Amino acid sequence: xxxxxxxxxxxxxxxxxEKKLSELKPGEAGVIQNFSDEEIKLKLMEMGCIPGExxxxxxxAPLGDPMAIKVAxxxxxxxxxxxxxxxxxxx
Amino acid sequence: xxxxxLKVALVGNPNSGKSTLFNVLTGLNQKVANFPGVTVEKHVGxxxxxxxxxxxxxxxxxxxLPGIYSLYPKTLDEQIPYKVLTDPQDPxxxxxxxxxxxxxNLKRSLFLCSQIIDLKIPVVLVLNMMDxxxxxxxxxDVKKLExxxxxxxxxxxxxxxxxxxxxxxxxxxxxxxxxxxxMPATSLAPELIQEIKxxxxxxxxxxxxxxxxxxxxxxxxxxxxxxxxxxxxxxxxHQFGQKAMQATETLERYKTISVLLKSCVSEPASVRxxxxxxxxxxxxxxxxxxxxxxxxxxxxxxxxxxxxQFPMDFIDxxxxxxxxKVSELLPKGVLNDLIVNGILAGLGGIIIFVPxxxxxxxxxxxxxxxxxxxxxxxxxxxLLRPFGLNGRxxxxxxxxxxxxxxxxxATRTIQSWKExxxxxxxxxxMSCSARLPVYTLLISLVIPxxxxxxxxxxxGLVMMLMYLIGFVAAIFSAWLFxxxxxxxxxxxxxxxxxxxxLPRWKNIFFVIFDKVKIFLFDAGKIIIAISIVLWFLSSRxxxxxxxEIEKLYEAKAELxxxxxxxxxxxxxxxxxxSYAGWTGKIIEPAIRPLGFDWKLGIAxxxxxxxREVFVxxxxxxxxxxxxxxxxxxxxxxxxxxxxxxTPLYTLAVxxxxxxxxxxxxxxxxxxxxVKRETGTWKWPIIQFVYMSALAWVSSFAAFQLLS
Numbered sequence: 001x002x003x004x005x006x007x008x009x010x011x012x013x014x015x016x017x018e019k020k021l022s023e024l025k026p027g028e029a030g031v032i033q034n035f036s037d038e039e040i041k042l043k044l045m046e047m048g049c050i051p052g053e054x055x056x057x058x059x060x061a062p063l064g065d066p067m068a069i070k071v072a073x074x075x076x077x078x079x080x081x082x083x084x085x086x087x088x089x090x091x
Numbered sequence: 092x093x094x095x096x097l098k099v100a101l102v103g104n105p106n107s108g109k110s111t112l113f114n115v116l117t118g119l120n121q122k123v124a125n126f127p128g129v130t131v132e133k134h135v136g137x138x139x140x141x142x143x144x145x146x147x148x149x150x151x152x153x154x155x156l157p158g159i160y161s162l163y164p165k166t167l168d169e170q171i172p173y174k175v176l177t178d179p180q181d182p183x184x185x186x187x188x189x190x191x192x193x194x195x196n197l198k199r200s201l202f203l204c205s206q207i208i209d210l211k212i213p214v215v216l217v218l219n220m221m222d223x224x225x226x227x228x229x230x231x232d233v234k235k236l237e238x239x240x241x242x243x244x245x246x247x248x249x250x251x252x253x254x255x256x257x258x259x260x261x262x263x264x265x266x267x268x269x270x271x272x273x274m275p276a277t278s279l280a281p282e283l284i285q286e287i288k289x290x291x292x293x294x295x296x297x298x299x300x301x302x303x304x305x306x307x308x309x310x311x312x313x314x315x316x317x318x319x320x321x322x323x324x325x326x327x328x329h330q331f332g333q334k335a336m337q338a339t340e341t342l343e344r345y346k347t348i349s350v351l352l353k354s355c356v357s358e359p360a361s362v363r364x365x366x367x368x369x370x371x372x373x374x375x376x377x378x379x380x381x382x383x384x385x386x387x388x389x390x391x392x393x394x395x396x397x398x399x400q401f402p403m404d405f406i407d408x409x410x411x412x413x414x415x416k417v418s419e420l421l422p423k424g425v426l427n428d429l430i431v432n433g434i435l436a437g438l439g440g441i442i443i444f445v446p447x448x449x450x451x452x453x454x455x456x457x458x459x460x461x462x463x464x465x466x467x468x469x470x471x472x473x474l475l476r477p478f479g480l481n482g483r484x485x486x487x488x489x490x491x492x493x494x495x496x497x498x499x500x501a502t503r504t505i506q507s508w509k510e511x512x513x514x515x516x517x518x519x520x521m522s523c524s525a526r527l528p529v530y531t532l533l534i535s536l537v538i539p540x541x542x543x544x545x546x547x548x549x550x551g552l553v554m555m556l557m558y559l560i561g562f563v564a565a566i567f568s569a570w571l572f573x574x575x576x577x578x579x580x581x582x583x584x585x586x587x588x589x590x591x592x593l594p595r596w597k598n599i600f601f602v603i604f605d606k607v608k609i610f611l612f613d614a615g616k617i618i619i620a621i622s623i624v625l626w627f628l629s630s631r632x633x634x635x636x637x638x639e640i641e642k643l644y645e646a647k648a649e650l651x652x653x654x655x656x657x658x659x660x661x662x663x664x665x666x667x668x669s670y671a672g673w674t675g676k677i678i679e680p681a682i683r684p685l686g687f688d689w690k691l692g693i694a695x696x697x698x699x700x701x702r703e704v705f706v707x708x709x710x711x712x713x714x715x716x717x718x719x720x721x722x723x724x725x726x727x728x729x730x731x732x733x734x735x736x737t738p739l740y741t742l743a744v745x746x747x748x749x750x751x752x753x754x755x756x757x758x759x760x761x762x763x764x765v766k767r768e769t770g771t772w773k774w775p776i777i778q779f780v781y782m783s784a785l786a787w788v789s790s791f792a793a794f795q796l797l798s
Contacts, residue, residue, distance in 0.1 A: 038334055043585050045341040046161040048199040058368075062377035063473040066482070068588055072198045073227070075367070075588040077469050082585060 017090050022067065022083035024057035030088030031055075037085035044086065048072035055088065094148045097140075099262060100175060100185035102207060104200055105158030106462075106589040107193045108219040110134075112249045113155040114597050116259070132605075133171075133183075140263050149263065154183045160199070162206045162301055163337055166506050170309045176210060177298055180312040187262055191217045194224035194231055194246070195590075197356060201348045202341075205273040208242060209297035213268060215261045216244045217254070223590070228357075235355045241269025250595065273351075274344045276300035279336060283329040290321060300340075304333050367590045374463065380470045388489075391454045395447050395492070395524075402446040410439035429626060437622030440701050441615045444494065445607055447524045451493040452606045455486060456599045462589040472584060478566050479573025480517075481510040482584065488514070488565065491521030492558070495761040496614040497606045499768055507582035513572045515768060516778055519761050520565040522558045522753060525702040529752045530557050532706055536725055537745025561753050564785065614760035621700040621759055629671040629697070629711075637668040666711055671696060685751065685787065686744040686794040688733075698757045705752070743797035747790040755786035 024030055032051050035041035049055065049071050056070040065080040103109040113121070117136025134155040141148050156172040164170040175183045190207055192200030197218075208214050218224075218231060237244045243261045247254025276296045277284055280303065287299040292313055306314055306322045314322070325331075374380050414435045421427040458464045464486060472482030480488075483505045490498035498518045505511040522530075531554075538553050631637070644661040647653045666672050675692030682692055694708040713727040731739040756762065762775040769775075 038338075039581055040583070040585075042163070042334065042337055042341070043165070043583055045338065045345075046163065046202065047585065047587070048202070048345070050342060050345045059371065059375060061375060061470050061473060062380060065473045066469060066584055068371075068375075068469065072196070073229075074196050074199070074590075075371075077465070077584070077586055077588050079472070079584045082583065 018087050019090065020084050021055065021057075021069070021086035021088050022080050024055075024088065024090070026057050026059050028090065029054055029056045030090045033087045033089050035086055037082075040082050040085050044078075044082075047076060048074075049076070049086070094150050097149045097151050097187065097262070098183065098185045099151050099153045099187045099189060100172075100183065101153055101155045101189050101191065102172060102176070102203070103158060103191035104160055104193065104196075104203060104587075106587060107158070107191050107200065108249045109158060109191050110155065110598050110601075111595055112189075112191055112217065112219070112258075113153065114601060115249060115252060115255055117153055135183075138259070140259055142263055151262065153189075154185070159203065161203055161341075162210075164305065164309055168503065173301075173305065174309050174311065176207065176212070177301060178311045178313070179292065179294070185212060188212050188214045189217060189258065189262065190214055191219050191249075194218040194221050195227050195229060197224075197229070197231060198345070198348060198352060201352070202344055205240070205344055205348060206297070208240060208269065209272045209274065209276065209295060210301075211268055211295035211298070214242045215258065216240065216242055217249070217258055218244060218246045219249050221246045222248050222251075230357045232355045232357075239351045239355060240273065241271075242266070272297060274340065274347050276340075279339060279343070280329060280331055283325060283331055286325055286329075287322075291318065300336075303331055304337055365590075370591055371466065371588075374466045375470055380466075384467055384470070387454075387458070391451065391489075392492070394450055394454070396527075399446040399450050403443055406443050406446070407439070410435070410442070414439070428630060429623070432630070433623045433626030434619060436626070436707070437619040437700065438615075440622065440703060441611065441618050443703075444524050444610070448493045448497065448610050449603050449607055451490065452497070452603045453599065455489060456602045457594045459486070460592075460594045460599060462591045465586065465588050468586070469588065478569040479510065479513040479576070480566075480569050481505050481507060481514070481582075484510065484514040487518050488521055488562075491518040491523060491565075494523050494525075494610055494614065495519040495521070495758065496764050497609050499761065499764050500609060502768070507578070508580060509573075509576050509578040510582060512576050512769065512774065513569050515765055516572050516774065516781075517565040517569045519756060519758065519778065519782065520561050520568060520754065522561040523702075523758075525758070526557075526752055528703040529705045530554055530749060532709070532725065533745050533749050533752075536728055536740050537742045557749060557753055560750070564754060568781070568785070613764060617760040617763055618701050622704075625671065625697050625700055625704075627670075628674070629666055629669045629693075632665070632669040633673060634668075637665065640664050640668055663712055666693065684794070685790040686741075686747045686798065687751075688739065691748065695751075695755075695757070698752075699759055701760075702752060702757050741798060743794050746797060747794035750793050751786045751790040753786075754782055754789060756782035 018033060019030070021030065021032075032049055032053050032055060034051060035044070053071060058068040058070045058075055060067045066077050067080060067083055068075050068077045069083075070076075101109060101113055113134060113136060117138055120138065121134060121136030136153045136155070138151050138153070139148060140151055154175065156175060157168040159169050159172050162173055162176070164173040175181050176185070176188070178184060188207055190200075190204045192204055194200075204214070204216055216236075218233070218236075221231075224231065231246070233244050233246055243266055245254055245257045245261055247258065249255070272295075274297075276299070280300060283303060284296050284299045287293060287302055288296070291299070291302065293299045293302060302311065302314075303322065303326060306319060326333075374383055414431050417435065418427060418431040421430065455464070458467070467485050468482030470482075471485050475481060475484055484502075486504070487498045487501045490501050495518050498521070499515050502511050502514045502518070505514060534550050534553050538550050541549050543549055543552060640661060644658070644665060647661060648658060671693050672689070674696050675689040675694075678692045678696070679687075679689040682695070687695070690709075690712045693712060694705045697704045697708045709728065713731070728740050729738070733739050756779045762779060765775040765778060766772055
């Protein structure tokens, strides 16, 4: 997984960086690229988190977990380990 | 003129205003039952409609289905709507469907709505919360939406009751079904869908497609075992991967909806600073967030302990008077005794808790309805997770302070099976309202009253400690269970944090009514049954001795010069020689190491009806009569001596007894509910054993250390 991230981050042709949704800082936005977990992917997609959708890291709970994101006009909370399976691109 | 029954299903996302619409449409004309074979509550309501043109009166049977995000069921609550909507033989299979959508959150709502339209059952779409949508700068074009979806669309603000008449009218005059699918399922699996349609009575392409995706998860009546095998083969033949196809469909559907929405909804011009964000900054703050939650808990407990006392005293008094009257009115004899001391005593012991339970659920429901409870789950999840619990365990644990029975039912919102079981197993350790009278009596007996630091009442402090001990025991037991309970499926904590809104009092009223009903009927019938059994055990005895005392008692009771004191003493002797007294003596060896004698043994046995029966039993054992105040029981118990002349109720015995009541599983109603919710006797038996063991060991340790 780390290796994949490394190569993705080596994409010099554009300023687009891929990182995990869990790595977004509060207030930071990203565009969903893909998922590394099949079941979480299905659950999140039906809630409106589809590739191409912009998500905004709204807040992180006091103990660093879970986190709340803004997607498709509403607030969604998910655990950190769930957010780690979502890859987003940031500008 | 005939009346035609029209079955209508109400479907929507959670937090879309579904229950509000249900209550507005049906008013008080509704009932709660269970869906057949499962413990998911089924809300059915009725209203009448008249089609003047046809001259037909319709009786609409409206079923409120649990909130869902899609037609792909994962939890039990999601399986129900799926089955109702796709199984034509289901008793609730609808003639019409009302889909309710949050207009300010259209994309996600339309995802579900488009799935339902493709089922080809007549659909009416209600765009709820139009005011919120306008406030957000979203203006859905209703006419264009109607054209794009091919169904009737009604803008509404259900809370303000606007659009209700239009909804009713639309249910009556549904327009013909759209011919094309919103997302043509045939493009995803053309041959498979044809073959399924050929072999099974499915109504539409999409229903066939869903059957392929879910036939192994939800039982549909026309499938059966042969059908399942056939579908197994078909799926293999056509290489239909359920998960991959679900992903493809979700993507395709959202793509279609995005295009559709672009033409129907104007994008918001600017994002306003929302109230929700401001409140969230406060209630999820790392200091203020927890502070606010604690303050709210404090206020709730103040209400439960102080305010609820007034109606409770009133109920207590009324019941005592009523029993007295009944006992005087009915001819003396076994029947009188059974009614007054068996049934009425049991009933009184149940109804007395209604004020506390109603009050606690009033608060919990307000907190949930406003959206605050989701934030509590959000800030508590990380704290509770190491113990095998979940952010959503907070509600059951809080409810457990009133009564474990509705609390265990409240665990249904926990998606993860493992975290739900752990929550169920430890909730009865929370100090419920039936323990309160026991603690009150024992604390006044063994804890001297003085002020700690000059202002903290020592007795109040111990009371608080007892609640804390219950909570700590619950948390640590959860941690132990976490290691032994195996997960059935993956855990998710993916949930919506709804926008804040004012509480809807009508909904809250219905929820409280429901919870009290659950308590009265589910717990109540068991408490009454046990109290009748206990009445029998304590008013009958083996051998001649009991009969002789009873004869003496009756003879004395007839004599005018007999004092109440003498009668009370005979009553106590009767109890000693009854089956209950006999049981107390049998278990004495087991409880002697805890500092208890056989009299306390009797109280432990009778507490199985409900823990507060302890107080009544003690007053009978110590022959103070049933109409005495706590004070006199207390005085009697204070003077009680062991055979060697030392006082019985020392600090050691008092603490040991309180710990026993804090931990022991002495509630048949809870065990019955756990059995029903988990489907096997395994969990209630484990619960009984571990709680009894915990009670025995801690009482033993406390008694041995303190004496």
